[in-house]
Amino acid sequence: MSYKFAVSKATKNVLTATDPNDFIFHSNYNTFKILAHDTGTISVASGFNGTKTITHSYGTRQGFFVFFKYPSGRTTYFHNPIRIGSSDDTLTIDYFLNPPSNNANTISFDIANSGGSSLDIKYSYYLFEIAI
Amino acid sequence: MTHKIRTSKAGYNAITETAPNNLTFSSDYNTLKYDISGYVDVTYNKDASPITYVTGNVAHNLGYEPFFYVLVDDESSGTTFEFTPKIFRPLLAARSFYAFTTTTTLYFVTEMLGAGGTDNKTARFRYFIFRNNLGF
Numbered sequence: 001m002s003y004k005f006a007v008s009k010a011t012k013n014v015l016t017a018t019d020p021n022d023f024i025f026h027s028n029y030n031t032f033k034i035l036a037h038d039t040g041t042i043s044v045a046s047g048f049n050g051t052k053t054i055t056h057s058y059g060t061r062q063g064f065f066v067f068f069k070y071p072s073g074r075t076t077y078f079h080n081p082i083r084i085g086s087s088d089d090t091l092t093i094d095y096f097l098n099p100p101s102n103n104a105n106t107i108s109f110d111i112a113n114s115g116g117s118s119l120d121i122k123y124s125y126y127l128f129e130i131a132i
Numbered sequence: 133m134t135h136k137i138r139t140s141k142a143g144y145n146a147i148t149e150t151a152p153n154n155l156t157f158s159s160d161y162n163t164l165k166y167d168i169s170g171y172v173d174v175t176y177n178k179d180a181s182p183i184t185y186v187t188g189n190v191a192h193n194l195g196y197e198p199f200f201y202v203l204v205d206d207e208s209s210g211t212t213f214e215f216t217p218k219i220f221r222p223l224l225a226a227r228s229f230y231a232f233t234t235t236t237t238l239y240f241v242t243e244m245l246g247a248g249g250t251d252n253k254t255a256r257f258r259y260f261i262f263r264n265n266l267g268f
Contacts, residue, residue, distance in 0.1 A: 065201075
Protein backbone atom coordinates (compact mmCIF):
# COMPACT_ATOMS: atom_id res chain seq x y z
CA MET A 1 0.00 0.00 0.00
CA SER A 2 1.39 3.39 -0.90
CA TYR A 3 0.92 6.58 1.08
CA LYS A 4 1.42 10.19 0.09
CA PHE A 5 2.89 13.04 2.07
CA ALA A 6 1.91 16.53 0.97
CA VAL A 7 2.00 20.10 2.28
CA SER A 8 -0.05 22.71 0.45
CA LYS A 9 0.33 26.46 0.19
CA ALA A 10 -1.90 28.63 2.34
CA THR A 11 -5.52 28.72 1.04
CA LYS A 12 -5.00 25.53 -0.99
CA ASN A 13 -6.67 22.29 0.08
CA VAL A 14 -3.98 19.67 0.40
CA LEU A 15 -6.51 16.88 -0.16
CA THR A 16 -8.01 18.21 -3.38
CA ALA A 17 -5.35 20.38 -5.04
CA THR A 18 -3.92 18.93 -8.26
CA ASP A 19 -1.53 21.65 -9.47
CA PRO A 20 2.06 20.85 -8.33
CA ASN A 21 2.61 24.60 -7.79
CA ASP A 22 -0.06 24.57 -5.09
CA PHE A 23 2.12 22.33 -2.93
CA ILE A 24 5.10 23.30 -0.79
CA PHE A 25 5.99 19.63 -0.92
CA HIS A 26 4.45 16.56 -2.46
CA SER A 27 5.95 13.09 -2.32
CA ASN A 28 4.77 12.34 -5.87
CA TYR A 29 7.30 14.86 -7.16
CA ASN A 30 11.04 14.58 -6.83
CA THR A 31 12.98 17.38 -5.11
CA PHE A 32 16.20 18.85 -6.43
CA LYS A 33 18.53 17.50 -3.77
CA ILE A 34 21.89 19.08 -3.03
CA LEU A 35 24.50 16.38 -2.48
CA ALA A 36 27.39 18.68 -1.70
CA HIS A 37 28.14 22.39 -1.34
CA ASP A 38 31.39 24.11 -0.47
CA THR A 39 33.26 27.37 -0.91
CA GLY A 40 36.86 28.39 -1.34
CA THR A 41 39.28 30.88 -2.87
CA ILE A 42 41.65 30.63 -5.82
CA SER A 43 44.51 33.09 -6.34
CA VAL A 44 45.23 34.11 -9.91
CA ALA A 45 48.69 35.53 -10.55
CA SER A 46 49.17 38.65 -12.65
CA GLY A 47 49.43 37.66 -16.31
CA PHE A 48 48.08 34.17 -15.67
CA ASN A 49 46.07 32.66 -18.52
CA GLY A 50 45.15 29.01 -18.15
CA THR A 51 43.14 26.40 -16.34
CA LYS A 52 42.26 26.46 -12.65
CA THR A 53 40.70 23.56 -10.79
CA ILE A 54 38.33 23.26 -7.85
CA THR A 55 38.71 19.89 -6.15
CA HIS A 56 35.51 18.54 -4.60
CA SER A 57 36.47 14.84 -4.40
CA TYR A 58 32.84 13.72 -4.53
CA GLY A 59 33.78 10.66 -6.53
CA THR A 60 31.06 10.59 -9.18
CA ARG A 61 30.15 12.99 -11.95
CA GLN A 62 27.04 14.92 -10.89
CA GLY A 63 25.01 17.83 -12.13
CA PHE A 64 26.61 21.00 -10.83
CA PHE A 65 26.39 24.74 -10.50
CA VAL A 66 29.35 26.94 -9.65
CA PHE A 67 29.31 30.61 -8.64
CA PHE A 68 32.24 33.00 -8.59
CA LYS A 69 32.66 36.11 -6.45
CA TYR A 70 34.97 38.64 -8.04
CA PRO A 71 37.16 41.14 -6.15
CA SER A 72 34.50 43.87 -6.65
CA GLY A 73 31.97 41.78 -4.74
CA ARG A 74 29.93 41.01 -7.82
CA THR A 75 28.86 37.38 -7.90
CA THR A 76 27.66 35.25 -10.76
CA TYR A 77 27.62 31.69 -12.08
CA PHE A 78 29.58 29.77 -14.69
CA HIS A 79 31.09 32.19 -17.21
CA ASN A 80 28.87 35.24 -16.91
CA PRO A 81 31.06 38.29 -17.54
CA ILE A 82 31.48 40.96 -14.87
CA ARG A 83 32.11 44.13 -16.84
CA ILE A 84 30.54 47.63 -16.77
CA GLY A 85 33.82 49.44 -16.28
CA SER A 86 34.67 47.39 -13.23
CA SER A 87 38.23 46.64 -12.17
CA ASP A 88 37.12 43.03 -12.55
CA ASP A 89 37.69 43.51 -16.27
CA THR A 90 41.18 42.23 -15.61
CA LEU A 91 39.82 38.91 -14.38
CA THR A 92 37.85 36.90 -16.92
CA ILE A 93 36.56 33.36 -17.18
CA ASP A 94 36.79 32.03 -20.71
CA TYR A 95 33.43 31.43 -22.34
CA PHE A 96 34.49 29.91 -25.64
CA LEU A 97 37.28 27.40 -25.23
CA ASN A 98 36.74 25.92 -21.79
CA PRO A 99 33.73 27.11 -19.80
CA PRO A 100 33.42 25.52 -16.34
CA SER A 101 33.03 21.74 -16.48
CA ASN A 102 32.68 18.99 -13.90
CA ASN A 103 34.03 15.48 -13.65
CA ALA A 104 34.06 12.94 -10.83
CA ASN A 105 36.29 14.92 -8.50
CA THR A 106 36.96 18.37 -9.92
CA ILE A 107 35.43 21.44 -11.53
CA SER A 108 37.78 23.08 -14.02
CA PHE A 109 37.62 26.39 -15.82
CA ASP A 110 39.89 28.71 -17.78
CA ILE A 111 40.66 32.10 -16.30
CA ALA A 112 42.86 35.03 -17.26
CA ASN A 113 44.23 37.83 -15.10
CA SER A 114 45.44 40.68 -17.27
CA GLY A 115 45.89 43.03 -14.33
CA GLY A 116 49.08 44.13 -12.68
CA SER A 117 48.68 42.21 -9.47
CA SER A 118 47.55 38.85 -8.17
CA LEU A 119 43.76 38.63 -7.64
CA ASP A 120 41.60 36.25 -5.65
CA ILE A 121 38.36 34.76 -6.98
CA LYS A 122 36.05 33.04 -4.53
CA TYR A 123 33.94 30.08 -5.58
CA SER A 124 30.83 28.33 -4.28
CA TYR A 125 29.84 25.04 -5.90
CA TYR A 126 26.79 22.81 -5.65
CA LEU A 127 26.57 19.17 -6.71
CA PHE A 128 23.06 17.93 -7.42
CA GLU A 129 21.63 14.45 -7.34
CA ILE A 130 21.40 13.93 -11.06
CA ALA A 131 24.35 12.09 -12.54
CA ILE A 132 25.78 13.41 -15.80
CA MET B 133 19.05 9.77 18.43
CA THR B 134 18.75 11.17 14.94
CA HIS B 135 15.44 10.96 13.11
CA LYS B 136 14.94 11.30 9.37
CA ILE B 137 12.07 12.06 7.03
CA ARG B 138 12.11 10.19 3.73
CA THR B 139 9.63 9.59 0.93
CA SER B 140 10.53 7.24 -1.91
CA LYS B 141 9.47 6.90 -5.49
CA ALA B 142 6.86 4.23 -6.19
CA GLY B 143 8.49 0.82 -6.18
CA TYR B 144 11.30 1.78 -3.77
CA ASN B 145 11.53 1.22 -0.04
CA ALA B 146 11.95 4.54 1.78
CA ILE B 147 13.56 2.80 4.75
CA THR B 148 16.28 0.92 2.91
CA GLU B 149 16.85 2.91 -0.29
CA THR B 150 20.27 4.60 -0.50
CA ALA B 151 20.23 6.24 -3.96
CA PRO B 152 19.14 9.90 -3.57
CA ASN B 153 17.44 9.83 -6.96
CA ASN B 154 15.07 7.11 -5.79
CA LEU B 155 13.89 9.26 -2.89
CA THR B 156 11.51 12.09 -3.66
CA PHE B 157 12.52 13.68 -0.37
CA SER B 158 15.21 12.96 2.20
CA SER B 159 16.07 15.12 5.18
CA ASP B 160 19.70 14.07 4.60
CA TYR B 161 19.87 16.52 1.69
CA ASN B 162 19.37 20.24 1.44
CA THR B 163 17.14 21.60 -1.32
CA LEU B 164 16.80 24.89 -3.17
CA LYS B 165 14.24 27.15 -1.52
CA TYR B 166 12.43 29.72 -3.60
CA ASP B 167 12.55 33.38 -2.65
CA ILE B 168 11.27 35.39 -5.60
CA SER B 169 11.03 35.10 -9.37
CA GLY B 170 9.85 37.38 -12.14
CA TYR B 171 10.65 39.31 -15.29
CA VAL B 172 12.65 42.48 -15.93
CA ASP B 173 12.68 44.24 -19.31
CA VAL B 174 15.77 46.16 -20.47
CA THR B 175 15.65 48.31 -23.62
CA TYR B 176 18.97 48.66 -25.45
CA ASN B 177 20.40 49.89 -28.75
CA LYS B 178 21.58 46.82 -30.62
CA ASP B 179 23.79 48.95 -32.92
CA ALA B 180 25.39 51.15 -30.25
CA SER B 181 28.94 52.43 -30.58
CA PRO B 182 31.14 52.85 -28.60
CA ILE B 183 30.38 49.87 -26.36
CA THR B 184 27.27 50.57 -24.28
CA TYR B 185 25.90 48.90 -21.17
CA VAL B 186 22.25 49.16 -20.19
CA THR B 187 21.16 47.43 -17.01
CA GLY B 188 18.06 46.51 -15.09
CA ASN B 189 17.85 45.21 -11.57
CA VAL B 190 15.64 43.74 -8.89
CA ALA B 191 16.21 44.08 -5.15
CA HIS B 192 16.30 40.93 -3.05
CA ASN B 193 17.70 42.53 0.13
CA LEU B 194 18.75 39.18 1.56
CA GLY B 195 22.00 40.55 3.00
CA TYR B 196 24.01 37.80 1.34
CA GLU B 197 24.64 36.54 -2.17
CA PRO B 198 21.84 34.06 -2.98
CA PHE B 199 21.68 31.15 -5.39
CA PHE B 200 20.07 32.44 -8.56
CA TYR B 201 19.79 31.86 -12.26
CA VAL B 202 18.59 34.00 -15.13
CA LEU B 203 17.31 33.36 -18.64
CA VAL B 204 16.88 35.92 -21.38
CA ASP B 205 14.66 36.45 -24.40
CA ASP B 206 17.03 38.94 -26.03
CA GLU B 207 14.56 40.59 -28.41
CA SER B 208 11.33 39.77 -26.55
CA SER B 209 10.23 37.29 -29.17
CA GLY B 210 7.93 35.79 -26.60
CA THR B 211 8.97 32.32 -27.65
CA THR B 212 12.60 31.63 -26.74
CA PHE B 213 14.37 32.03 -23.43
CA GLU B 214 18.03 31.05 -23.18
CA PHE B 215 20.23 30.58 -20.16
CA THR B 216 22.49 33.53 -19.43
CA PRO B 217 25.15 34.37 -20.29
CA LYS B 218 24.15 34.78 -23.91
CA ILE B 219 27.19 36.06 -25.74
CA PHE B 220 27.61 36.99 -29.42
CA ARG B 221 30.88 37.98 -30.98
CA PRO B 222 30.06 38.57 -34.66
CA LEU B 223 32.68 40.37 -36.75
CA LEU B 224 33.21 43.98 -35.59
CA ALA B 225 30.39 43.72 -33.07
CA ALA B 226 29.68 42.36 -29.61
CA ARG B 227 26.38 41.62 -27.98
CA SER B 228 26.06 40.05 -24.55
CA PHE B 229 23.33 39.46 -21.99
CA TYR B 230 24.31 38.43 -18.49
CA ALA B 231 23.54 38.81 -14.79
CA PHE B 232 25.24 39.13 -11.45
CA THR B 233 24.23 39.67 -7.86
CA THR B 234 25.42 41.60 -4.83
CA THR B 235 24.20 41.11 -1.28
CA THR B 236 21.15 43.26 -2.01
CA THR B 237 20.43 43.37 -5.73
CA LEU B 238 20.34 41.17 -8.82
CA TYR B 239 21.50 43.02 -11.95
CA PHE B 240 20.71 42.28 -15.59
CA VAL B 241 23.15 43.58 -18.18
CA THR B 242 22.99 44.20 -21.91
CA GLU B 243 26.37 44.95 -23.48
CA MET B 244 26.27 46.20 -27.05
CA LEU B 245 28.83 47.21 -29.64
CA GLY B 246 27.71 47.80 -33.20
CA ALA B 247 28.26 50.20 -36.08
CA GLY B 248 26.87 53.24 -34.34
CA GLY B 249 23.34 53.31 -35.69
CA THR B 250 20.03 52.95 -33.87
CA ASP B 251 18.26 49.63 -33.56
CA ASN B 252 16.36 49.62 -30.29
CA LYS B 253 15.32 46.29 -28.82
CA THR B 254 13.98 45.09 -25.49
CA ALA B 255 15.44 42.10 -23.70
CA ARG B 256 13.20 40.25 -21.27
CA PHE B 257 15.12 38.70 -18.39
CA ARG B 258 13.48 35.86 -16.42
CA TYR B 259 14.99 35.48 -12.97
CA PHE B 260 14.79 32.95 -10.15
CA ILE B 261 16.25 33.81 -6.74
CA PHE B 262 16.51 31.27 -3.96
CA ARG B 263 17.00 31.67 -0.21
CA ASN B 264 20.10 29.49 -0.32
CA ASN B 265 23.15 31.48 0.81
CA LEU B 266 26.15 30.93 -1.47
CA GLY B 267 28.29 31.15 1.66
CA PHE B 268 30.81 33.82 0.68
